[in-house]
Amino acid sequence: MGMGTRQSQEKQEEIWIANAELARSPGHPFYQRLNVLLDGEKFDVYVEALCRKFYAEKMGRPGLVPGVYFRSLLIGYFEGIDSERGIAWRLADSLALRQFVRIGLTEQTPDHSTISRTRRLIDVETHRAVFTWVLELLADRGLIQGKRVGIDATTLEASAAMRSIVRRDTGESYDEFLTGLAKRSGIETPTREELARLDRKRKKRTSNKEWKSPTDADARITKMKDGRTHLAHKAEHAVDLDTGAVVAVTLQEADKGDTTTVDVTLCEAGETVAELAVRDAELHPYGKPKVNVEGIEEVVADKGYHSGAALERIESYKVRTYIPERQQKGRRNWEGKAGQQQAVYANRRRVQGKYGKRLLRRRGEFVERSFAHCYDTGGMRRTHLRKHNNILKRQLIHVAGFNLSLIFRKLLGAGTPREWINRGGALLLFILALFTRRQDRHPRSGRPNVRCRGIRLANVIPSHGSEPCQKIATYTTGC
Numbered sequence: 317m318g319m320g321t322r323q324s325q326e327k328q329e330e331i332w333i334a335n336a337e338l339a340r341s342p343g344h345p346f347y348q349r350l351n352v353l354l355d356g357e358k359f360d361v362y363v364e365a366l367c368r369k370f371y372a373e374k375m376g377r378p379g380l381v382p383g384v385y386f387r388s389l390l391i392g393y394f395e396g397i398d399s400e401r402g403i404a405w406r407l408a409d410s411l412a413l414r415q416f417v418r419i420g421l422t423e424q425t426p427d428h429s430t431i432s433r434t435r436r437l438i439d440v441e442t443h444r445a446v447f448t449w450v451l452e453l454l455a456d457r458g459l460i461q462g463k464r465v466g467i468d469a470t471t472l473e474a475s476a477a478m479r480s481i482v483r484r485d486t487g488e489s490y491d492e493f494l495t496g497l498a499k500r501s502g503i504e505t506p507t508r509e510e511l512a513r514l515d516r517k518r519k520k521r522t523s524n525k526e527w528k529s530p531t532d533a534d535a536r537i538t539k540m541k542d543g544r545t546h547l548a549h550k551a552e553h554a555v556d557l558d559t560g561a562v563v564a565v566t567l568q569e570a571d572k573g574d575t576t577t578v579d580v581t582l583c584e585a586g587e588t589v590a591e592l593a594v595r596d597a598e599l600h601p602y603g604k605p606k607v608n609v610e611g612i613e614e615v616v617a618d619k620g621y622h623s624g625a626a627l628e629r630i631e632s633y634k635v636r637t638y639i640p641e642r643q644q645k646g647r648r649n650w651e652g653k654a655g656q657q658q659a660v661y662a663n664r665r666r667v668q669g670k671y672g673k674r675l676l677r678r679r680g681e682f683v684e685r686s687f688a689h690c691y692d693t694g695g696m697r698r699t700h701l702r703k704h705n706n707i708l709k710r711q712l713i714h715v716a717g718f719n720l721s722l723i724f725r726k727l728l729g730a731g732t733p734r735e736w737i738n739r740g741g742a743l744l745l746f747i748l749a750l751f752t753r754r755q756d757r758h759p760r761s762g763r764p765n766v767r768c769r770g771i772r773l774a775n776v777i778p779s780h781g782s783e784p785c786q787k788i789a790t791y792t793t794g795c
Contacts, residue, residue, distance in 0.1 A: 344412040344413075344416070344733055346394075346728070346730070346732070347394075347412060347413070347415070347416040347733065348415075348416075349724065349727070350390075350416070350720070350724070351416060353453075353720075353723070354387075357453060359383065360381075360383035362449060363382040363383055363386055363446060364382050364383065366382070366442055366445060366446070367438055367442060370437050370438050370439075370442075379434065379437075380430050380431065380434045383418070384417045384418065384419065385431065385434045385435075385438075386713060387416060387417045388403055388404075388407060388426065388431055389403070389710060389713040389714065389717075390713060390716070390717045390720070391407065391413060391416070391417075392694075392695065392696075392713075392714060392717075393690070393694045393695075393713075393714045393717030393718060393732075394717060394721075394732050395695075395733070396693055396694055396695040396734070397695050398695040398696060398697075398698060398700060399428075399700040400428045400431045400432050400435075400700070400701075400710075401428040401700075403428070403431065404425065404426060404427050404428040404430075404431055405428075407419075407425045407426070408425040435706065435709055435710070436706070438709070440705055440708055440712075443708070443709045443712045443713060446712070446713060446716060447565075447712040447713070447715065447716045448591070450716040450719050450720055451561070451563065451588065451592060451719065452595065453720075453723065454559070454561050454719055454723065455592045455595070455596055455607050456606075457723060458606045459561055459722055459723065459726070460556055460559060460561050460563065460589075460592060460606070460607055461556060461558040461559060461606070461607060461608055462556060462563065462589035462592065462593065462607050462608045462611065462612060463558065463608040463610070463612065463613050463614065464556070464557040464558060464612075464613070464614045464615075464616065464675065464678075465554050465555065465556060465557065465563065465582075465585055465589075465612050465614070465615050465616070466554070466557050466615075466616045466617065466675075466678065466682055466683045467553070467554050467578055467581055467585075467616070467617045467621065467683070468552070468553060468555075468617060468618060468679070468683040468684070468687070469550050469551065469552040469553075469574060469577065470541075470550075470551055470687045470691065471538060471540055471541065471548040471549070471550060471570055472549045472550075472551050472691065472696065472697060472698070472699050472707075473540065473546055473547075473548055473697060473698040474529070474532055474535035474547040474548050474549055474699060474702075475531075475532060475698075475699050475700050475702050476529040476531050476532040476535050476547045476702070477547070478537070478545065478546060478547060480529060480530060480531065481522070481527045481528065481529055481530075481537070482527070482528060482529075482530050483526060483527060484525070484526060484527065484528050490527075491511070494506075494511045494514060494515055495511065497514060497518075498510060498511060501514070522537050522545070523537070524536050524571045529547050531702060532547065532702040532703060533703070534549065534569065534703055534704045535547040535549060535570070535702075536548065536549070536550075536569050536570040536571040537570075537571070538550075538570040538571060548570040549567055549568075549569075549570055549699065549704070549707060550568045550569060550570040550572065550577065551565065551566070551567055551691070551711065552565070552567075552568065552577055552578075552580075552581045553565055553581075553683060553686050553687070553715075554581050554582065554584070554585035555679075555682050555683045556682075557675065557678045557679060557682055559722065560685065560722060561719050562686050562690075562715050562718060562719060563585045563588050563589060564581055564584040564585035564588055565711060565712065565715045566580055566581045566584060567704050567707055567708045568580065573620075574617070574621045575620075575621055575622075575623045575625070578621050578626060578630070579626075579629060579630075582612070582615060582630065583633075585612060586611055586612050586633070589607065589608070589611050590611050592607045593605065593607040593608065593609050597609065613634075613635060613636060614636045614637075614638060614675070615630060615636070615637055615638070615639075616637075616638040616639070616676060616678070616679040617637075617638075617639045617679070618639070618640065618679070619639065619640045619641060619642050621639050622639045622640065622641050622642060622663075624653060624656030624657070624659065624660050627639065627656065627660055627663050628655045628656045628659045630659075631655075631659045631662075636666065637659075637663045637666070638663070638666055638667055638672045638675050638676060639663055639667065640667050640676065641660075641663075641664065641667075686715075686718060689718050689721070689731075690714055690715055690718050693734075694714060694717075694718070696710070
């Protein structure tokens, strides 16, 4: 048989193609299992009933099915895609993702404008209801206890540039403001170098009280974790310290302090845990409750959340605090602050104990892991949407995808499709290690051959023999 060659002239496409001849994909096993889970819990029936009020009966162009819309946002987390435009492109490019969202080969996938229009149509409370629905799945599987909660916040880069900020009082841009300062100082026609020199001499050049973004009024000037000054938003998580599930997520102004925003996140987490506990008691009236019926009893945070007023407020919620103190200079004046003094001293005793130190370590592990998964590998460290309502809609479903990954780490040992591929590579290392171990034995004595040591099996072979595929390798940020 001779080797064929590609013809130089363009091939004329056929006019009619049979459906059986179209290219097909076997589908990704992770997304297949995810659809099995969603179908078993009747996800599409639930979201269609939830979103029915947002769709017209007869008028208008055909809308995006709610099940397809929410699955598209889940793809953003599982594939680490930061924008809705990227989600639409990836969905149109992948046959496996077509099967996941249930779009046929002859149908058009939704473009980014359709996804964004559907997001604007459906309100925040509906997205929050879907987030709570995922938490109910976790509660049914014993992945939420709700007794001990860790709270922390991180910054998300806004979809707005610092060079575009304007004065709140006059509406002047930053360059126009500097030019006015230069003229008042005697420089009639200042150059760019002179403006830069004048700007460096000013104290406290940018303040949220004086400046704002004309395109995103909710963005605030703040210092990012890498040292840059940028317009940003503040995302705050409340994480179950027994399972790692995110029970509450809020989005607030980046210039607000942690002691100010902790009440909103803690109260939202408390309401969610209380609802899950009531639901669990109704479904299992005679069994052992999976969710703590007493609600949140302990809250753990870093030293940024420590203040006498904040500790007193949290104590009034009947919640014990484990928050380390900042280093103080001199003695504090407690005159007229008896309640704050009692709360600070009680918190200090709890933090210094062994149990308190263990909780602080768990907070650093579970809360920081949720940030790494959702925003770093999940692709939402920089937002491509504006205004808190729009960003929070995407964020709620994004974090819901992280909570779903906890179920699949328990079932499959991998929480995302990327981690599924990593597990396959680890399995090959496991087989290679077994083969290397056999080859490295001396043929007569059976002792290890010093000349060829091969791969250390302690790094590859798990200690639990019953779960060889789930404990092969340890990843800090891979879900």
